[in-house]
Amino acid sequence: MLGVAGGIAAYKSAVLLRLLREHGHSVRVVPTGAALQFVGKATWEALSGEPVTTSVFEQVDEVAHVRIGHEADLVVVAPATADVLASARAGLAGDLLTATLLTTAAPVLMAPAMHTEMWHHAATRENVRVLRDRGVHVLDPAEGRLTGSDSGPGRLPEPEEIFAAVQQLLASPGEPAPGLLQGKRVLVSAGGTREPLDPVRFLGNRSSGRQGTAMAAAALAAGARVTLVAANVERDVLCEAGLGAPGSAAGLEVVGVESALELRETMLQLAAEADIVVMAAAVADYRPASLAETKLKKQGDDGLTLQLVQNPDILRDLVAQRAAGTAPAGQRIVGFAAETGDEHGTVLEYGSAKLLRKGADFLVVNEVGAGRGFGTAENSVTLVAARDGSAEVIGERRGSKADVSQWVLSRVVTSGPSR
Numbered sequence: 500m501l502g503v504a505g506g507i508a509a510y511k512s513a514v515l516l517r518l519l520r521e522h523g524h525s526v527r528v529v530p531t532g533a534a535l536q537f538v539g540k541a542t543w544e545a546l547s548g549e550p551v552t553t554s555v556f557e558q559v560d561e562v563a564h565v566r567i568g569h570e571a572d573l574v575v576v577a578p579a580t581a582d583v584l585a586s587a588r589a590g591l592a593g594d595l596l597t598a599t600l601l602t603t604a605a606p607v608l609m610a611p612a613m614h615t616e617m618w619h620h621a622a623t624r625e626n627v628r629v630l631r632d633r634g635v636h637v638l639d640p641a642e643g644r645l646t647g648s649d650s651g652p653g654r655l656p657e658p659e660e661i662f663a664a665v666q667q668l669l670a671s672p673g674e675p676a677p678g679l680l681q682g683k684r685v686l687v688s689a690g691g692t693r694e695p696l697d698p699v700r701f702l703g704n705r706s707s708g709r710q711g712t713a714m715a716a717a718a719l720a721a722g723a724r725v726t727l728v729a730a731n732v733e734r735d736v737l738c739e740a741g742l743g744a745p746g747s748a749a750g751l752e753v754v755g756v757e758s759a760l761e762l763r764e765t766m767l768q769l770a771a772e773a774d775i776v777v778m779a780a781a782v783a784d785y786r787p788a789s790l791a792e793t794k795l796k797k798q799g800d801d802g803l804t805l806q807l808v809q810n811p812d813i814l815r816d817l818v819a820q821r822a823a824g825t826a827p828a829g830q831r832i833v834g835f836a837a838e839t840g841d842e843h844g845t846v847l848e849y850g851s852a853k854l855l856r857k858g859a860d861f862l863v864v865n866e867v868g869a870g871r872g873f874g875t876a877e878n879s880v881t882l883v884a885a886r887d888g889s890a891e892v893i894g895e896r897r898g899s900k901a902d903v904s905q906w907v908l909s910r911v912v913t914s915g916p917s918r
């Protein structure tokens with residue numbers, strides 16, 4: 500069922516309806532009375548091939564508000580006005596659309612669109628929060644030109660974007676729908692950096708690259724063109740994820756790097772063309788202050804003191820590059836954080852603070868140690884999204900790194916553009 504409320508963006512839903520029909524879905528359109536002020540009944544009836552009613556008192560013999568709700572596999576409301584969000588939150592049933600929202604057991608996806616002031620109003624914020632808590636998928640609106648000459652957050656996401664979220668919700672839970680990322684460019688970093696000390700030694704970490712390669716494989720399976728920036732990832736690990744031999748996977752390019760500085764340069768360059776950037780590589784916080792040209796000799800019993808300097812923060816630099824305008828519109832940046840809790844904070848508290856500090860859109864937080872995280876096949880993660888200056892937990896997932904990757908990608912798409 501496609502619910503259409505009375506917003507200026509109602510015309511975009513005609514394109515969404517077309518996309519749904521072209522992909523073989525039967526769609527019953529339920530506009531509100533106000534929606535028909537913007538796009539007439541004839542358009543919805545012609546494009547859907549089904550009758551269109553707005554009130555529970557039309558075609559009463561059908562008891563439409565119950566039947567439509569029961570028959571739907573998915574209810575999409577686009578655009579969702581401030582008014583419809585408020586009605587849905589309060590459980591009002593003044594017309595066929597809001598009554599159906601109360602009778603359906605199907606997943607509900609809402610794509611709000613309104614003026615920035617309405618979107619930012621405390622009432623709307625609270626309505627959205629309550630609806631999300633109840634399990635309604637509420638996309639964030641996109642940012643850009645609104646009805647008049649003003650611009651800001653409040654635009655209806657493009658029909659293709661809403662359609663991608665629809666496909667995802669109709670697919671098996673936790674699995675990206677085939678074609679979810681069709682036409683999208685995904686850049687993933689994997690592995691652990693090596694910070695050279697001398698021609699033969701380095702400081703490294705235990706990251707195997709399994710999580711990053713699993714993310715790349717999941718993005719490929721969902722139809723994206725993928726560039727994997729692999730920092731010291733063993734061939735076996737690439738093979739395990741099905742990314743083995745060069746050219747073995749269509750749509751995949753693998754770029755090898757060693758150090759944090761090399762990884763940074765490569766990521767910044769490639770991110771300029773990526774729709775989704777995933778920083779899954781474990782980057783050394785520090786590197787040796789100087790690189791010895793020849794192999795360091797034994798220093799005897801006095802030991803050896805190494806001086807380290809801090810490496811740049813690649814995730815933050817990616818966010819800054821996007822802010823400077825050198826990234827495709829709507830680029831989503833996803834970071835990974837391996838955390839351990841202590842007496843000052845939980846894993847989630849540290850992860851949330853990190854997300855806000857770095858300015859990324861999503862952070863996949865995983866607790867490391869005790870047989871979890873590094874080098875293992877299993878992972879247990881919490882996905883946190885940045886929304887309006889605070890961190891919101893999207894959900895938790897425990898499973899293989901392949902399963903976790905599919906889940907993260909599908910959530911990143913269905914959680915909507917977060918800027």
Ligand SMILES: Cc1cc2nc3c(=O)[nH]c(=O)nc-3n(C[C@H](O)[C@H](O)[C@H](O)COP(=O)(O)O)c2cc1C
Pocket residue numbers: 503504505506507508531532533534578579580581582583612613614617646
């Ligand atoms: C030109 C125009 C554009 C509007 N655009 C929006 C909009 O984008 N979002 C919104 O929440 N309300 C918008 N409104 C106000 C709604 O139409 C109004 O709140 C209406 O009562 C919503 O009814 P409904 O939620 O039953 O569809 C607009 C009104 C007008 C006249």
